[in-house]
Amino acid sequence: MQRLEFEMFANEILSRLPTKCVARLRCVSKQWRYKLSSHLFAIIHYRRMANNPYRKLITLTKSSIDLHNLISGKVDISSRKIISFPVDTCLSNLTILASEYGLLLISIHWLPNELILWNPTTNQFLNLCDKKPRNFFDLREDAVGIYIDSSNDLKILLLQRRMDDVVPRVYSRNTCQWKTLTFLKGTDYGSSLYWLCSGTLCNNVLYFPSPHYWTPAKSYTIAFDVDSETFSKVSIPQSTDVIGRQTNP
Secondary structure, three states, rough: OOHHHHHHHEEEEHHOOOHHHHHHHOOOOHHHHHHHHOHHHHHHHHHHOOOOEEEEEEEOOOEEEEEEEEEEEEEEEEEEEEOOOOOOOOHHEEEEEEEEEEEEEEEEEEEEEEEEEEEEEOEEEEEEEOOHHHHHHHOOOOOOEEEEEOOOEEEEEEEEEEEEEEEEEEOOOOEEEEEEOOOOOOOOOOOOOOOOOOOOOEEEEEEEEOOOOOOHOEOOOEEEEEEOOOOEEEEOOOOOOOOOOOOOO
16 A cells, blocks of 8 residues: 555656656655656656656757757757767767657667667666677668557667568567567568658657658558557658659769
8 A cells, every 4th residue: 555655646746846856856765766767657757747848959969969948949058958978989970760758769870880778867778789789770771669558668669671671670668678570561661772761650650751762652651550569551642843862973
């Protein structure tokens, strides 16, 4: 009963506090640290903070990672704060792939290639690579997306394109494990004539645009239903004034 009362107190009251206050409260006791560091509390806290008119904007440059306040949709330049990335690497090697629920999914695209899930507020991070990093994530070939399923489990969907084939894998933050899903059948999905873009979450569906390098009419979008964990193909509406991608000879 005592544990239930504390969970209610944390989820209904402590989740309304600013992030810095929550970070300090983690030092009260082991119980507080465990609860306030849990995945469920993080989701509740983020959703409450999302309604806060004072939001944050992160910008990544070659020399710094800057944090600004967003007030009524405008950037407060005077609030600039430089934050550090927890992995020892040059900032020019970083690419932000996706962001959701206050978390950033970042690629370190040098040797080795790594996929990092980073919380810039607490500066905690998780290296998602489970194989030799060089073979795990390819910035030029692969695509990722973030979502939360019906059980409030934060998940990362990774589409790996290898040898003209697409292998979909899902990482669960609850189990800290990857699992492989079944993808669509067809020869075009793994073709080098297409490139995969990062997933955009909308109404429990992740959309991965896959433009064709030369022929826009052949472009399509891969849709992933986060509830059923199934894929489908969606055609992209065409425009007559769009030309293919051109390169200099």
